[in-house]
Amino acid sequence: MQASSTNIEVGYDALSNGVAILDRSHMGRILASGSDALDLINRFSTNETVGLSDGDVVVTVITSDIGRVKELITIARRSASESVIMTGPGAESSIIDWLNRYNFGEDCKLSVITEDTGQITISGSQAVDLEIDLPELDHVIASEISGMPVEIARTSGPFLSSYEVLVQDADQLSAVWDALLSAGGTPASEAAFDVLRVEQGLPGRSGEITDDSNPIEARLGSYISFTKGCYMGQEVIARLDTYDKIQRRLVGLLTESGSSLSEGTALKADDREIGRVTSVVESPSLGRTIALAYVRKAHAQPGTTLDSVHGPVSVTELPFSAI
DSSP: OOOOOOOHHHHHHHHHHHEEEEOOOOEHHHHHHHETHHHHTTTSSSOOSOOOOBBEEEEEEEOOOSEEEEEEEEEEEETEEEEEEEEEETHHHHHHHHHHHTOOOOOOEEEEOOTTTTEEEEEEETGGGOOOOOOOOTEEEEETTTTEEEEEEOOOOOOEEEEEESSSSGHHHHHHHHHHHTTOOOEHHHHHHHHHHHHHHHHOOTTTSSTTTTTTTOOOOOGGSSSOOOOTEEEEEEHHHHHTTEEEEEEEEEEEOOOOTTTTOOEEEEEEEEEEEEEEETTTTTTTTEEEEEEEEEGGGOOOBOOTTTTOOEEEEEEEGGG
C-alpha cells in the first residue's frame, strides 16, 4: 500500500474540507465478463443490475437465502459483456463461489483481478482541484493520469462520497499515486476515514455490514429496489420493510464526558443485553467519544439511556453531524 498519513487530524481535515487520497488496493476487484454476467448477479442483488448502460455504476447488496448481507458491491459497467466489481477486502473469492453455485451454463465468467490492478480513493469537497477528468455521480469513465490508463468511478456510498480510481496495471499504482500527490491530494488513513464515516452515521464493513445483519438494519435501504424482479432473499426483505419487522436498528451513541467505549461492548437495559457497540471513534468536531451500535428496536429511540461496563450512554439521532 502507498504511504498514508498517520496523523488522523490531517486526514480528517482533508476529507472534510480538502481532497484526500487513500490507497484501497487491498479492496477486492472482480472482472465479470460474458453477456449473462449482470443477469446472473441480478438474481442475488437488492438493486437492479440489468438494463444498465455502458459507463453506469450501481451499488448493491448481494444477499443470502434468508435476506442477510453476503457482501456490498459496486458494479462499474464497461460494456454489455464486461464489468468491474468492487468488493470488500478478501471477499472476491467467496462472492464468486456464491454466484457460481447458481451458474447453470450462462455466458458468464468471474475472475479475481485484485493482485493485477490497483485502487485509489479520492474523497473530499475539493476533489475538482486535482484537475483530472471526473465522472458524474453513478458513472465510470476511462481516463489517464500522467499518461497512465485508469478508470474513475463516482459513487454515492454508503460510505463517504468518493471517486474510485481503478489502476489497470498494479505496477503503475505508485506512479498514479505520486501524480495525485503532486496535483494536491493529501494522504489519509483508514482511521481518519472512519472518524468522518461514523460522524455521518454511515455503516462500515468491519462492524455494521456483516452477514449478521440484513440490508435494512444496516442502513442500506438506498441500495434496495422494491420494484425489481425476484432475487434471493427478496421475500424476507420485503416483509421486513412492509411490516416493519426488523428486530434491531443501527443507532448512534454518545458517552458521558470523558468516558470511553470499545467495539463489541455489550449494551444493557434493565440488566438485559439489548445490543452491542460496532464502531467507536474520537470525534474532533464534537470533542468526545461517539459510537455506532445495533440495539433492539424497543430501545432505539433517541434520548434512551443504556448501560455499559464503561458507564451510561445515550442513543442519539444519526448523523452525528446534525447535532
